[in-house]
Amino acid sequence: MIEITDVIKRLSLEEKVSLLAGQDFWSLPAIERIGLRSLVMSDGPIGVRGTGWAPDDPSIALPSPTALAAAWDPELAETAGRLLGQEARRKGVHVLLGPTVNLQRTPLGGRHFECYSEDPLLSGEVAEGFVRGVQAYGVGTTVKHLVGNDFETDRMEVDVRIGERALREIYLAPFERVVEAGGWGVMSAYNGVNGSPMASNGRLQDEILKGEWGFDGVVVSDWRAARSTVGAALGGLDIAMPQLENPWGAALVSAVRSGEVPEEVIDDKVGRVLRLAVRVGAFDDLPEISGGLDGDRVAHEVAARSFVLARNENFTLPLEPAALTRVAVIGALAMDARVLGGGSAQVSPPHTISPMEGLARALSGVDVEYAIGADPRPFLPALHNPTEVVIGEHTFTVDPAAVRWIGSLPGGLDKDVVEGLRLITTYTPGVGGEHTFAVSGFGTFRLSINDKILYEGTLHPPGTGRADLLLSPREQRVAVELTAGVPARIVLEQTIARGAGHSVATTLGHRPPAPDEDGMIEEAAALAAESDVAVVVVGTTEQVESEGFDRTSLALPGRQDELVARVAAANPRTIVVVNAGSPVLMPWSSSVAAILLTWFPGQEAGAALADVLLGVTEPGGRLPTTWPRAEADCPVLAIEPVDGVVAYDEGIFVGYRGWLRSGKTPLYAFGHGLGYTTWHYEEMAVTATEAVVTLTNAGARAGREVVQVYVSAHASAPERPARWLAGFANVEAHPGETVTVRIPLPPRRFQIWDGGWQTIAGEYTVAAAHALDDLRLEAPLTIS
Structure with missing residues (x-):
């Protein structure tokens, strides 16, 4: 048993720092001498x-965090977490940098696919399940980004002004939930909050996080x-990452010796690091965990459970394979699936099943034909062809033709050589x-085809910063x-x-001969007209x-809206x-038969999609965010800082809370999602501590309902x-089966x-609902 206090006493100041x-x-x-x-x-967050x-060392790619939240199921989130804990152990990783519980305050946030929801309770519940799963494998989590990193614009310098009530009830709430559940790490954000950079924000990191919680x-x-x-040392930060441009090291040793930073502050930080080391097995190896999870199966299940059936006119879905002779699959993303978001959330999956591939496999006796229709991608997709990658004496093969890494090089090569x-x-x-x-990528390139040099040059100008190189590639x-x-x-x-x-980050892109933009849309519409059904x-x-x-906009990029309208006609x-x-905006929503929201669905995208479209699996998702008809309807939209500040003047009225106050009707409300069966809500009993809801599957298929x-x-x-x-809970039932679910109502639900x-004592109404705008049962409740 490691006695952390004794270990700290054995360390020099330089070793501690x-x-x-x-x-x-x-x-x-x-530090080998202490083991x-x-x-x-x-x-x-997804791999x-x-x-x-x-x-050459791929990573399982689960669906995006918004997808995981759309399942409204902390147990499924725990399964996803366990899989990533298993993956971390396999890769020799002790600490996973996630989950992200920043709130989706405005739909313009570029990184919202990595966040769970616009609601703090849903975000906290899903995050707790995920953290519990990862840490069950002896792998630490770092819930992020504390706090107010709800957008990307000027994120390194911007100061976010949040009132105390909104800070506590909305933005800190999911972090508090994870801490209460025993999370081992928290990541502080780039931005400032109420005048202090988060890495140095003693009130939030020391007083509230470490002290109060x-x-x-x-x-x-x-x-x-x-x-x-000094500011970060006294402001509650424990670990400054990475080595690059780090403000600690010798400078922190000097600050301690000069009396600017008390050594007991350093000892507290070191104690926390050593406690983490004990938890993750960096002193003594953790025991192996038997019964490994199947990554493909988990990725498939999370995807299918996350898909939200937003519209299903005349019971278009599920499709009946026996009634199909020809299916049109249309869209650039049907062939080149977008399975994960950009930036820190990216991994290299072992494989990716596109929608076209998934449907073609599932409909082996049906004529499944493809048309690109419209291509929103500003860069050409990577060439799909086995490609040999040679780095020094290390060689491996990729397909498609893209390589990228940050940190360690393939084959353990030395970056300096x-x-x-x-x-x-x-x-x-x-x-x-x-x-x-x-x-595309960064650096100096030479491209030759059949020994003829077709391009030679550097894509970025000299002096381009590291962040721009990684996040803004050129082509x-x-x-x-x-x-x-x-x-x-x-x-x-x-x-x-x-x-x-x-x-x-290097990609060899490719596009075969194709019609022009008008021709591609014409081709897709013609194919759709000749098919039993069109999947766009x-x-x-x-x-x-x-x-x-x-x-900069919620509109779909390129001519995709025009494509949908033409195909639907x-x-x-x-x-x-x-x-x-x-x-995203969907101006064509009322003119199509069905709309299925699949988020960024991970490596099993096409297989899960085929199962849902063909009724093998019910789409299990409910919206974790509100989807607007028009940008102007959004209660909070603007992101651009004013004089270096973004003021959260709406207070607690974020997401659906703001929609309810504005009186505007969204296209699809928070919690919305259809299934393949019908649910009758029979009765509800309510006390100050729980709601007990009884409901019946009145349809002809087994199904799942999220009782909200x-x-x-x-x-x-x-x-x-x-x-x-x-509160919320998942229930499952066979046709005609009646089930009862108990949903806790903790005191916090009635507090400000x-x-x-x-x-706040007084009279309340408790509603059991299928969605925010679809209340099924109501009951009065008095809180004293």
């Missing part, structure tokens, strides 16, 4: 990247968020004509005539500055939803699959939302923050 800062991009140093191994961290991003874990900075030696890489492939075109190839296209059936040898060479090999896959791109920037049985991580409980207060003061989510948590 060394444990509080990254030794490289992802890890803390080992402490290096603590390794990794990105990964475990490890210390690199190398495609009793948090005994570590507070780690977002990467390069710690920019002050790697000066470049090559992608080599032989591509045999199925169609002749003008093919377009593209180079160069070239055109070449190829003959059908005749192989072409393609070589892409990249030169890397010595020592810069820790960050690489639309969505956002990595240049729309990603870490590092916010959205050609075939009334048009099903639209929306492949986006957060809300909302509370509203009769008194108008203090100001409160028209109603708010108080007013210098402390205050119970």
Whole structure:
């Protein structure tokens, strides 16, 4: 048994401080004489990247966090967490950097696919399940980003002004829930809150998190968020990451010796790091956990359970395979599935099943035909062809032709000796004509096809910052005539500055000969007209939803709206699959037969989609966010800082709370989602501690229902939302079966923050609901 206090006494000041800062991009140093191994961290709310991003060590890619929240099921979130805990152990990772519980305050947030919901209760419940699952494998979590990092614009410098009541009831609430559940880590945000940068925010990190909530874990900075030696040390930060531009090290040792930072402050931080080390097995190996989870199965289940059937006119879905002879699958994203969001959430999955592939497999006896229709991607997709990657003496194969990593290099190569890489492939075109190839990434490139150099140059100007290199890649296209059936040898060479090999992102893009934009839409409409049903896959791109920037519009990029309208006019049985991580506008919603929201669905995307469309699995999702008809209807929209400040003037009226106050009707309300059966809510009994709801599956199929409980207060003061989510539960039943579910109503559901948590006595109405705008049963309740 490790006695942390005794271990701290054995350490010199320099050794103590060394444990509080990254030794490289992802890890803390080992101290062999006390038996402490290096603590390794990794990105990964949907997968475990490890210390690199190398495609020769792939990572299971689960659906996006918005998808996980759409399942409204903490037990499913726990299963997802257990899978990632298992993956972390496999990759030698001790701490997973997630989950993200920042609130979806405005739908323009570019990173909202990585957040759960616009509601703090739903976010906290899902996050608790996820954390419980990861930590069951002896892997730490770091719930992030404390706090107010609800948008990306100017995130490094902006100051977010949040009133105390909104801070407590809305923005801190999911963090508090995870801390209460025993989370081992918290990540502090880049932004400031109420005048103080979060990495140095003593009131939030020391007084509230560690003091009031009793948090005994570590507070780690977002990467390069710690920019002050003394301020961060006194402001509650425990670990400053990464090594690059770190303000601690020798500077912190000097600050302690000069008396600016008391050594007992350092000892507290070191104690927290050592406690984490004990928990994750960095002193003594943790026992192996038997009964490993099947990553493909979990990814498939989460995807199908997350899909939200938003519209289903005339029972278009599920499709009956026996009644189909020809199916049109349309859209660039039907072939090139967008399965995860951009930035820290990216991993390299072992495989990706596209919607086209999934449907073609499932409908083996049906003519399934494809048309691109409209292509919203500003960059060409990676060439789908086995491609050899050569780095020094290390060689591996990728398909598609894209490589990227941050941190460790493939094959354990030394970044200081790697000066470049090559992608080599032989591509045999199925169609002749003008093919377009593209180079994207950062560095200096040379592209040759059949030994002819077609491009040679550098994509980014000198001096471009690291963040811009990673989050804002550039592209160069070239055109070449190829003959059908005749192989072409393609070589892409990249030169890397010595020592810069820790960050690489390189793609060999390709587009075969195709009609122009008008021709592609005409082709898709013609195919739809000749088919029994048309499945149109639309969505956002990595240049729309990603870490590092916010959205400028909720409209689908490119000509996708026009495509849907044309296809729907050609075939009334048009099903639209929306492949986006957060809300988009759907001006064609009333003219299509069905709408299925699939988020970023992970590596099993197409297989799960086929199961849901064909009725093998019921779409289990309910909206964790409100989807608007028009941007102007959103109660909170603008993100741009004013004089370096974003003021949360709406207070507690975030998400559906704001929609209810505004009186505007969204396209689809919070909690909305259809299934393949019908539920009758029979009766509800309510006490001050729980709601007991009885309901019957009145349909012809087995199904699942998310019973949502909302509370509203009769008194108008203090100001409160028209109603708010108080609890929820999943139920399953066979046709004709009646089930009863008990949903707790903790005291917090009837409290507000007013210098402390205050119970507001009076009359309330408790409603059992299918969605926020679909209340099924109501009962009065008196709180004294």
